[in-house]
Amino acid sequence: MVAPGKFTPVQRNVSPQGPPTQMKGSSPAIPIFLAILYAAYLGLMILGPKFVSQLADELDPKISPFLRLVGAGVLFIVFAVIIVVNLLSKPKPSAPQPPRPGPQGVKGPGPKASAGPPPSKFKPITAKTPEKKEDPPKPQPKKVEDESAGSQVIIYPVEVEGGIFGDTYIGLSPKKVLKLRSMVVEPEYLS
Numbered sequence: 001m002v003a004p005g006k007f008t009p010v011q012r013n014v015s016p017q018g019p020p021t022q023m024k025g026s027s028p029a030i031p032i033f034l035a036i037l038y039a040a041y042l043g044l045m046i047l048g049p050k051f052v053s054q055l056a057d058e059l060d061p062k063i064s065p066f067l068r069l070v071g072a073g074v075l076f077i078v079f080a081v082i083i084v085v086n087l088l089s090k091p092k093p094s095a096p097q098p099p100r101p102g103p104q105g106v107k108g109p110g111p112k113a114s115a116g117p118p119p120s121k122f123k124p125i126t127a128k129t130p131e132k133k134e135d136p137p138k139p140q141p142k143k144v145e146d147e148s149a150g151s152q153v154i155i156y157p158v159e160v161e162g163g164i165f166g167d168t169y170i171g172l173s174p175k176k177v178l179k180l181r182s183m184v185v186e187p188e189y190l191s
Helices: 030-051 054-064 067-087
Strands: 152-156 165-173 176-185
Touching: 030 054, 030 067
Parallel strands: 152 176
Antiparallel strands: 165 176
């Protein structure tokens, strides 16, 4: 057993937790905006005149269909270059820095405010969790059809004529069973 008042100090390397730092110069909105702008151009200048004759009548005298296609190609190239430059110009995330020893170490800065929680000085105690005991198997409920011959069966309705009936057995007590007869098919539909 460990003597009271003694402990084993443990220094953990605590990595700062929290949301990732926002990279400067990166804007995910630019590629999305350019894609929406290009889709709007394609819809209005290329696909629109093919499906809406009034739009074709207004655009064809001003801008020929060939020039509209050339414009779509030029826009595609320009937007693709902008998106590639935007994606390649993102600064790479910095490599994780090795942890610095705190005030107890020989080197490193003195007590400064750190982004993460302070390292713990004590070893965590883990308690053994008791194993769950399995419940004894539950007894299977008795089926009504398996009732012994000594049980009393109550039939309702007593007299039935023609048709097809379905029987439902309902246990009322350990010795009484209700046999409920329900008509499934009327006699006029049988022949």
